[in-house]
Amino acid sequence: MTEHGTSSKGATTAHAPAHRAVLRFAPSPNGALHLGHALSALTGYEMAQRLGGRFLVRIEDIDVGRSRPEHVAGIFRDLAWLGITWEEPVLFQSQHFADYEAAAARLAAMGLLYPCFATRAEIAAAADSNARDPDGAPLYPGLHRGLGVREIARRKALGQPFAMRLDMQAALAAARRMTGDAPLTYEALDETLAPRTVAAAPARWGDVVIQRKDAPTSYHMAVVVDDARQGITHVVRGLDLLPATDVHRLLQVLLGLPAPLYHHHRLLLGSDDLKLSKSRGDTSLAALRAQGLTPTDIRRTIGIER
Numbered sequence: 365m366t367e368h369g370t371s372s373k374g375a376t377t378a379h380a381p382a383h384r385a386v387l388r389f390a391p392s393p394n395g396a397l398h399l400g401h402a403l404s405a406l407t408g409y410e411m412a413q414r415l416g417g418r419f420l421v422r423i424e425d426i427d428v429g430r431s432r433p434e435h436v437a438g439i440f441r442d443l444a445w446l447g448i449t450w451e452e453p454v455l456f457q458s459q460h461f462a463d464y465e466a467a468a469a470r471l472a473a474m475g476l477l478y479p480c481f482a483t484r485a486e487i488a489a490a491a492d493s494n495a496r497d498p499d500g501a502p503l504y505p506g507l508h509r510g511l512g513v514r515e516i517a518r519r520k521a522l523g524q525p526f527a528m529r530l531d532m533q534a535a536l537a538a539a540r541r542m543t544g545d546a547p548l549t550y551e552a553l554d555e556t557l558a559p560r561t562v563a564a565a566p567a568r569w570g571d572v573v574i575q576r577k578d579a580p581t582s583y584h585m586a587v588v589v590d591d592a593r594q595g596i597t598h599v600v601r602g603l604d605l606l607p608a609t610d611v612h613r614l615l616q617v618l619l620g621l622p623a624p625l626y627h628h629h630r631l632l633l634g635s636d637d638l639k640l641s642k643s644r645g646d647t648s649l650a651a652l653r654a655q656g657l658t659p660t661d662i663r664r665t666i667g668i669e670r
């Protein structure tokens with residue numbers, strides 16, 4: 365193992381960074397950080413230190429309606445309390461909408477995007493009840509794929525809101541053409557930083573949203589653009605985002621962006637075995653701190669220190 369996480373043979377693979385590692389913690393400021401975020405941030409921060417790399421914080425505030433300045437302030441306070449330091453300036457995604465729009469425009473110019481006016485209820489009604497995406501949502505049944513130009517113009521003239529979706533089959537075909545039929549894969553690292561090649565299967569997401577109805581981007585588009593812009597070499601995040609990596613890899617190929625290495629860490633389960641979520645204030649770091657817990661207590665609770 366070299367300090368850059370290449371294989372023990374020391375061979376530099378196409379994915380292994382030859383430069384200093386760059387890692388990031390990328391929370392969405394629509395709630396207080398909880399124990400799951402502490403695990404994510406500390407896993408990334410400690411991996412950055414092991415690699416002698418840089419550590420960034422990115423505020424993923426594309427959902428401007430749900431993002432709150434007090435949550436941004438809380439994120440910085442909690443991270444500093446945990447003993448994490450990061451480089452300034454912090455990137456706020458809400459300040460970079462034009463860049464995500466430009467990336468979406470490239471996909472549109474390749475003929476890979478189409479407007480979808482369907483409401484959540486229309487999608488649920490038209491979807492096959494057995495077909496779910498990896499998040500458990502009804503798989504989009506292609507409702508507005510192939511809508512005619514006149515129908516699109518009519519709906520736009522009526523002011524109907526629309527999302528821009530990726531035509532998944534067309535996107536996969538384009539990616540195959542661009543890579544000379546190479547399989548779509550990425551490199552995943554385990555806790556020891558040993559790499560493993562994983563096959564990406566983005567088709568299980570169907571025609572994913574690239575630009576939301578209420579925002580000029582989606583999570584997928586923004587994360588891919590920013591991981592490339594910030595030169596992220598190692599993406600560290602929870603296993604809940606493992607399936608999304610398949611979409612990210614496809615977008616990286618289509619946009620000609622480099623592939624970071626990925627480490628998806630275990631998830632913390634609440635007492636009822638549900639994934640911890642921000643709505644469960646009882647596990648917020650601020651609440652635990654107010655109860656007198658120390659950063660060491662937090663590390664023990666999340667199982668990274670005895």
Ligand code: GLU
Nearest residue numbers: 390391392424587601605
């Ligand atoms: N903003 C995402 C979240 O808070 C994480 C994005 C990522 O790490 O790729 O769940």
